Each structure stands twice: as structure tokens, then as C-alpha cells.
Amino acid sequence: MIYQYSGVVHVHTSYSDGSADFKGIAKAAYKSGAKFILINDHDTLDGLHQQGEQYLHEVLVLVGAEVSPRQNHFLCYDISSVPCKKQQPAKYVEQVYEQGGFGFLAHPDQKENTIFRGSMHWDNWDLDMPVGLEIWNYFSQWMTSFESIRGLLISFLFPKAILSPPQPETLQKWDLLGELRPVPAIAGVDAHGGRQFGWIPNILSSYRYQFKTLRTHILSKEPLQGIVQNDRKIILSAIKSGRSYLVNHFAGHVKEFFFYLQHLNDKWHMGEEVMHRSGMTLNVILPEKAHLKLIKDGKVFLQSCTKAIQLPDPEPGVYRVEVYKGCIWRRPWIFSNHIYVRPDPDSGYSS
Missing domain, CATH: 2.60.40 (Immunoglobulin-like)
Structure with a gap:
């Protein structure tokens, strides 16, 4: 028998540039129907050290980090320390794997927005480590969905319409890498919550709203038991190996695929x-x-x-x-x- 569980990947809390603590975020995840969330605060594991991984509101909160230089962001999990971002990408990725962790290139083909400027794409894919890819990122798509004030207003009025498929160039690179080795993929929400982005209407930027966008559904031969260490192993093993599929919940909820x-x-x-x-x-x-x-x-x-x-x-x-x-x-x-x-x-x- 195969068990399937829906979770939210790539979440920021008040330990970096998010707007809520673990409890508030877990409550939003519970209300959205998620079974687990993966925290990726920028360049810190303070949440792990101060609160630890735990079940809150029946949602398992697991803690990783996001190494966040100007570009070449890296989502990493199962680590005890966050590598310094002031290094070459290959170096901080290597340091994640040296400590037994694993990770994903974050929003690897993000485009520059003509209004807000700046791009956080990956410019170096030549890595020796078995990295995965965040092929779908909600916040990245939202930020690059408009090129004018008019487009920004349309994104406010019709937010569900802006969620498009993963970028073709990302899918192409993913498929090519797959011919050489397994390449796990995730869908990231990149959620920050409402108060950090006061110029976005709160209903569109709240955690609860964002958790209804992109999900990563894991597959497991064992059921989750409500035991942190046991369930942590099940979830991270599935994420690491690509035993999962990605869902746009705006289009429709999925119980089984x-x-x-x-x-x-x-x-x-x-x-x-x-x-x-x-x-x-x-x-x-x-x-x-x-x-x-x-x-x-x-x-x-x-x-x-x-x-x-x-x-x-x-x-x-x-x-x-x-x-x-x-x-x-x-x-x-x-x-x-x-x-x-x-x-x-x-x-x-x-x-």
C-alpha cells in the first residue's frame, strides 16, 4: 500500500523575513489541509535551535534553510549548520552534502521583473553533487507575472490566473539531467506571510492563502504516526529521492494520483x-x-x-x-x- 501526504515546501518565518512564528504558520497549514511544512528561513537555523522540529496543530514542522546570496539561492535540509553565503555556489552546496544534508536549486530560472528589478536565478548548473530542483515556485511566478502597473492590478484581481506551468527551460534542463542521474523536484510556495509585504492585500499574501497554491505530495510505504523522528524520516526521505508529485491546488485538490x-x-x-x-x-x-x-x-x-x-x-x-x-x-x-x-x-x- 502507498500512502500520500500533502505538504507545503519553502516557507519563511519571523526568524528571517516571514511575518509569523511556527505556531501561526502551522495553524495556517492545518486550515489549508497540509500535513507537513518545510521551513527555509534565509541563512539561519534559529528556528530549529530555539523551537525544534515538532507537531503543531497536527502539522509536522520541519526546518531547513535557504542559502541566500544575491542569486543562486539553495534550499537545504537535514543540516546542523548553514554554510556561509559569501562563497562560490559549488562550495556552499558541497558543504551541505558534507554534513549529510541535501538540497534543491531554488527558483533556478527566475526572470527579472521590470518593476521591482533583480533576478535570483541560478547561473551555474555545473555541480558535482546530486542536487534537486525547485521546478515550480509560486512567489517567483507571482513576482514575474506582470511588467507594468496595469499587469500588477490584474495580478491582484485574478491571482489564480497567474499560476502557469513550470518554465519550459527549467523542465528541459531537468529532463536532460535525468538522463544522467535521478533529479528530485519540488514545488515551493516561497511564503512570507502578509505583514512583510504591506503593499499586497493581506488576503492575497497571508500564509493561509499562499498555502492553497502549490503543494508537494509525498509517497510512502509507511503511514505517518504522529511521532516526530519517525515521520521526519519518512517525509525527508521522500523529498530527497523524488518520491513525490507537485500540485497546483488552485486548479483542484488531489487526494490520490x-x-x-x-x-x-x-x-x-x-x-x-x-x-x-x-x-x-x-x-x-x-x-x-x-x-x-x-x-x-x-x-x-x-x-x-x-x-x-x-x-x-x-x-x-x-x-x-x-x-x-x-x-x-x-x-x-x-x-x-x-x-x-x-x-x-x-x-x-x-x-
């Missing part, structure tokens, strides 16, 4: 690598009928308005799924992590 590879009684889920063998089937089951795209090696392999597909004998490749709510008016809804079907060197197959 299935994307897996099967051979006889064996199943492989998102984030997993498997050697190609004959007789496999690739399966996708959606919460409801929607526009489904199966992506193989960065290209659309098939697409259909359906609730489920089954692909017999898939060839080696890097597979993922994109789902758009509706079959006519399509809104980005679900983006899966990859399943990696690697060639069997003894089969003579050449990709």
Missing part, C-alpha cells in the same frame, strides 16, 4: 530507477478525467483527455507526467517526478 511502472508483482514509483525488462507496463491514474501528457526524454510521447493510461512494454527512457485540469480550458494541475527506466547493458538496446 498514481504513476508507476509494473512488472508482474513488482512496482516502481516516482523517483525510482529500474533496469529495463520486457513485459513491463507504465501506468497513470488521475483523480478525474483531465488532459494528460506523458513525457519521455523531454518530449511529449503521448497525450489524451482521459482518467487513466497504460503503456505496455515502455522502452528505456526518463518518463514523467503533466496533467492539466479540463480538456478544453486547461489549467496546470499535476506534475510528477520522473521514473527512470535504464537500458539493460546485456540486452544490446541502444537508446
Whole structure:
């Protein structure tokens, strides 16, 4: 049996530039239906040291950090200290992995906003560590969704409409990296709360509102038990390995989504690598009928308005799924992590 849990990733608190403490943020997460939140305050673990990781309002609060130079921001987890941001990116990323942690390139292709200026994209992807990617970032999309005061007003009036799919260049890089190694992906909210951005109407900038945007849903073979250390291990292991999928909750809530590879009684889920063998089937089951795209090696392999597909004998490749709510008016809804079907060197197959 596979358990699925919805959480909010990339949250800032009053320990850096957020507007609420752990309790206030956990309460907002509970009201939005999240089971866990991942804190990423800028260049500090003060929240971890002063409050620790804990269940609050039935939500598990886990604490990482965001290394935050002018650009090349890095979300990191399972660390005991935050590397200094006044180093080359490769160095602070390396220091995260040296202490047993892991991380994700934050908003790696963020564009510059013509009104507020400044860009926080990644300009160095040549890293030796097995980093993941934050392929979807709500606040980054909101900040770059307008190029004029008129556009800013439209974003205020129709905030749900500005949430577009992950940027094509990010998806392209992600797919290419996936041909070399597993590359886990997350969706980040980049939530700061209301009071820090007084020029944004509070209803649009509150934690509760922002937690209803992008979610990262993890997969686990074990249920969460309400025990911090046990559940922490389950959640971080799933995030680290890409056993997860990403959801735009503006388009619709998701209780269950299935994307897996099967051979006889064996199943492989998102984030997993498997050697190609004959007789496999690739399966996708959606919460409801929607526009489904199966992506193989960065290209659309098939697409259909359906609730489920089954692909017999898939060839080696890097597979993922994109789902758009509706079959006519399509809104980005679900983006899966990859399943990696690697060639069997003894089969003579050449990709």
C-alpha cells in the first residue's frame, strides 16, 4: 500500500523575513489541509535551535534553510549548520552534502521583473553533487507575472490566473539531467506571510492563502504516526529521492494520483530507477478525467483527455507526467517526478 501526504515546501518565518512564528504558520497549514511544512528561513537555523522540529496543530514542522546570496539561492535540509553565503555556489552546496544534508536549486530560472528589478536565478548548473530542483515556485511566478502597473492590478484581481506551468527551460534542463542521474523536484510556495509585504492585500499574501497554491505530495510505504523522528524520516526521505508529485491546488485538490511502472508483482514509483525488462507496463491514474501528457526524454510521447493510461512494454527512457485540469480550458494541475527506466547493458538496446 502507498500512502500520500500533502505538504507545503519553502516557507519563511519571523526568524528571517516571514511575518509569523511556527505556531501561526502551522495553524495556517492545518486550515489549508497540509500535513507537513518545510521551513527555509534565509541563512539561519534559529528556528530549529530555539523551537525544534515538532507537531503543531497536527502539522509536522520541519526546518531547513535557504542559502541566500544575491542569486543562486539553495534550499537545504537535514543540516546542523548553514554554510556561509559569501562563497562560490559549488562550495556552499558541497558543504551541505558534507554534513549529510541535501538540497534543491531554488527558483533556478527566475526572470527579472521590470518593476521591482533583480533576478535570483541560478547561473551555474555545473555541480558535482546530486542536487534537486525547485521546478515550480509560486512567489517567483507571482513576482514575474506582470511588467507594468496595469499587469500588477490584474495580478491582484485574478491571482489564480497567474499560476502557469513550470518554465519550459527549467523542465528541459531537468529532463536532460535525468538522463544522467535521478533529479528530485519540488514545488515551493516561497511564503512570507502578509505583514512583510504591506503593499499586497493581506488576503492575497497571508500564509493561509499562499498555502492553497502549490503543494508537494509525498509517497510512502509507511503511514505517518504522529511521532516526530519517525515521520521526519519518512517525509525527508521522500523529498530527497523524488518520491513525490507537485500540485497546483488552485486548479483542484488531489487526494490520490498514481504513476508507476509494473512488472508482474513488482512496482516502481516516482523517483525510482529500474533496469529495463520486457513485459513491463507504465501506468497513470488521475483523480478525474483531465488532459494528460506523458513525457519521455523531454518530449511529449503521448497525450489524451482521459482518467487513466497504460503503456505496455515502455522502452528505456526518463518518463514523467503533466496533467492539466479540463480538456478544453486547461489549467496546470499535476506534475510528477520522473521514473527512470535504464537500458539493460546485456540486452544490446541502444537508446
